[in-house]
Amino acid sequence: MSCHDINEKEIKKHLSQKNKILLMGNPNVGKSVFFSRMTGMDAISSNYSGTTVSYTQGDMKLSDKGYTLIDVPGVFSLKSTSEAEDVAEKFLSSEPEAIICVLDATNLQRSLELALELKSYGIPTAYALNFLDVAKREGIEINVGMLSKLLDSPVVETIAVKSSGFEELKEAVVELLKKAECRGCEKSGCGSCPKGREEIYDTAREITKKVRKTNAKADRNKTRISDWMIRPSTGVPIAVLIMALSLGMIVGGGKALRAVFFLPLVNGIIVPFFKNIFTSIIPEGIIQNVLIGEYGIFVIGFEWPIALIFPYVFLFYVVFSFLEDMGYLPRLGILFDNLMSRFGMQGGSIINIMMGYGCAIPAIIGTRACTTKKERLVVTTLVCVTIPCISQTGALIELISSKSYLIFLPLALISLIVFISVASLAGRFINGKVDPMIIQIPNLLIPDKKTYGKKLMIRMKHFLIEAEGPMFFAIVIAALFKETGFLDVIAAASSPLVQGWLGLPQQAADGLLLGIVRREMSIAPLVGLNLTSLQVLVAGLVSLFYLPCLSVFGIIASEFNAKTAAGIAVATTCFAFLIGGLVNQIGLRLF
Numbered sequence: 001m002s003c004h005d006i007n008e009k010e011i012k013k014h015l016s017q018k019n020k021i022l023l024m025g026n027p028n029v030g031k032s033v034f035f036s037r038m039t040g041m042d043a044i045s046s047n048y049s050g051t052t053v054s055y056t057q058g059d060m061k062l063s064d065k066g067y068t069l070i071d072v073p074g075v076f077s078l079k080s081t082s083e084a085e086d087v088a089e090k091f092l093s094s095e096p097e098a099i100i101c102v103l104d105a106t107n108l109q110r111s112l113e114l115a116l117e118l119k120s121y122g123i124p125t126a127y128a129l130n131f132l133d134v135a136k137r138e139g140i141e142i143n144v145g146m147l148s149k150l151l152d153s154p155v156v157e158t159i160a161v162k163s164s165g166f167e168e169l170k171e172a173v174v175e176l177l178k179k180a181e182c183r184g185c186e187k188s189g190c191g192s193c194p195k196g197r198e199e200i201y202d203t204a205r206e207i208t209k210k211v212r213k214t215n216a217k218a219d220r221n222k223t224r225i226s227d228w229m230i231r232p233s234t235g236v237p238i239a240v241l242i243m244a245l246s247l248g249m250i251v252g253g254g255k256a257l258r259a260v261f262f263l264p265l266v267n268g269i270i271v272p273f274f275k276n277i278f279t280s281i282i283p284e285g286i287i288q289n290v291l292i293g294e295y296g297i298f299v300i301g302f303e304w305p306i307a308l309i310f311p312y313v314f315l316f317y318v319v320f321s322f323l324e325d326m327g328y329l330p331r332l333g334i335l336f337d338n339l340m341s342r343f344g345m346q347g348g349s350i351i352n353i354m355m356g357y358g359c360a361i362p363a364i365i366g367t368r369a370c371t372t373k374k375e376r377l378v379v380t381t382l383v384c385v386t387i388p389c390i391s392q393t394g395a396l397i398e399l400i401s402s403k404s405y406l407i408f409l410p411l412a413l414i415s416l417i418v419f420i421s422v423a424s425l426a427g428r429f430i431n432g433k434v435d436p437m438i439i440q441i442p443n444l445l446i447p448d449k450k451t452y453g454k455k456l457m458i459r460m461k462h463f464l465i466e467a468e469g470p471m472f473f474a475i476v477i478a479a480l481f482k483e484t485g486f487l488d489v490i491a492a493a494s495s496p497l498v499q500g501w502l503g504l505p506q507q508a509a510d511g512l513l514l515g516i517v518r519r520e521m522s523i524a525p526l527v528g529l530n531l532t533s534l535q536v537l538v539a540g541l542v543s544l545f546y547l548p549c550l551s552v553f554g555i556i557a558s559e560f561n562a563k564t565a566a567g568i569a570v571a572t573t574c575f576a577f578l579i580g581g582l583v584n585q586i587g588l589r590l591f
């Protein structure tokens with residue numbers, strides 16, 4: 001997959017490519033499903049607007065000729081007022097061969113407004129009338145022949161998640177490319193395209209009126225459930241129930257998966273296998289210890305990522321991807337919009353915050369969908385400072401459950417207080433404004449098995465490559481540091497802070513060093529030690545507020561600037577030590 005930052009140098013390279021076909025349309029109309037099925041490449045699709053915040057490109061063959069298909073971020077219009085619109089404009093002006101414009105059959109008029117705006121660029125366009133399954137269920141019928149005539153271009157009925165209509169669509173594009181003539185372009189002088197917002201809006205409305213028939217059998221149950229999710233009196237209990245069920249499934253399921261499958265696999269099969277091999281071929285000493293000692297690469301290199309973290313990461317994405325695909329998250333955004341606007345965010349940003357509980361990187365990249373810089377910064381600060389990622393949470397669950405689940409209560413309470421305080425401060429002191437929320441409520445869908453499974457696979461692949469890669473690297477360094485005695489030197493040097501102020505054992509110093517690379521490693525060295533409840537709480541707090549991963553800083557530096565990344569690093573570290581130390585000192589005096 002090639003997913004790119006909206007960065008001038010990068011984009012120029014892709015803009016100058018030949019044989020481009022642009023996949024365009026409103027947000028959440030299924031473009032990324034088209035992209036992924038037509039190119040065979042990975043692209044995340046989710047049932048809310050703004051999933052694709054940058055562009056993705058892949059190769060596609062049409063009657064034996066190679067083309068580059070570009071999954072352009074979804075836009076409602078081309079006013080160039082957001083990053084997504086800016087990217088769309090740039091690609092439109094880069095002389096693409098054709099456009100595949102995806103229309104949402106359940107929301108035709110709005111889809112047509114963009115389609116009409118696109119027409120004035122004079123680029124051959126084929127239309128995919130998508131979501132036909134949902135439209136049929138909702139009693140919407142569209143006269144495709146008439147629509148095609150009115151748009152003066154081919155229109156093909158599609159159900160992207162079933163790959164239905166794809167062959168016809170490809171044929172339509174091939175035919176278009178053969179003719180390669182301008183279709184209704186104002187620039188070519190035919191003057192048939194509507195101009196100006198009002199004319200576009202009126203024409204889209206007229207066309208919709210002509211081609212669409214509804215027999216009013218809209219799914220009343222679905223509408224009712226959707227209303228319940230949004231209305232505070234019913235929405236809040238539903239949200240609490242969904243969160244409790246999700247948490248139960250992630251924590252309970254994660255522990256069970258770990259105990260029944262991953263721990264026996266790692267400790268009973270994989271680690272003994274490598275221990276046997278290395279003890280028989282390598283004599284006792286530093287090299288053997290680096291490979292299979294306490295911090296051995298072939299011991300914790302499997303224990304931490306596979307047995308400790310993976311079960312929780314997997315189940316988090318099972319739950320989160322389901323909520324994403326059914327269309328619940330934007331409804332949660334609407335429910336909490338009022339509350340969130342007090343903290344300098346729109347309700348829709350709750351999606352990025354929830355995503356941060358999985359991993360901070362997609363959450364920060366996802367803030368590109370925010371309409372103002374202030375909101376981007378507020379959400380990024382919150383994600384970095386107050387939200388633990390699932391890898392870290394997995395390690396934390398193991399640490400806490402070894403003592404008592406009750407420790408979660410003070411941890412959750414302190415974390416909530418910090419979240420609210422940071423949100424209020426960031427909302428108040430970060431300059432700029434927050435736009436009122438415009439959020440599209442997507443259809444409530446039963447997630448398509450294939451699309452859902454593919455997304456889960458993509459996320460697991462990312463986790464294994466992008467998270468486990470650096471983690472493995474840190475484990476190698478840790479093994480070397482351990483055997484060379486460097487970890488002991490660090491432990492001794494940091495003893496006044498770690499053992500004195502924080503009251504944690506010496507191994508916590510290893511965690512703080514490794515935690516620079518990966519968040520969960522700040523806690524992993526403590527799992528399995530016999531800590532007191534106060535130590536577990538303090539370790540949990542320090543890890544919660546300690547540095548985000550190294551790769552997160554890379555993303556902050558590239559999305560914002562190095563100063564912001566450094567600021568967040570200093571703030572998180574000081575804050576973690578301050579709050580952890582205070583709780584330890586107070587705890588020691590009270591108990």
Ligand SMILES: Nc1nc2c(ncn2[C@@H]2O[C@H](COP(=O)(O)OP(=O)(O)OP(=O)(O)O)[C@@H](O)[C@H]2O)c(=O)[nH]1
Binds near residue numbers: 027158160
């Ligand atoms: N039932 C049904 N679901 C679909 C269809 N096409 C797409 N979806 C679902 O609609 C949601 C949105 O699809 P995406 O591919 O993410 O939409 P997008 O246009 O790329 O959205 P942005 O990246 O936000 O612009 C996903 O949950 C898809 O699984 C379809 O024809 N029928």
Ligand SMILES: [Mg+2]
Binds near residue numbers: 045051
């Ligand atoms: Mg997309």
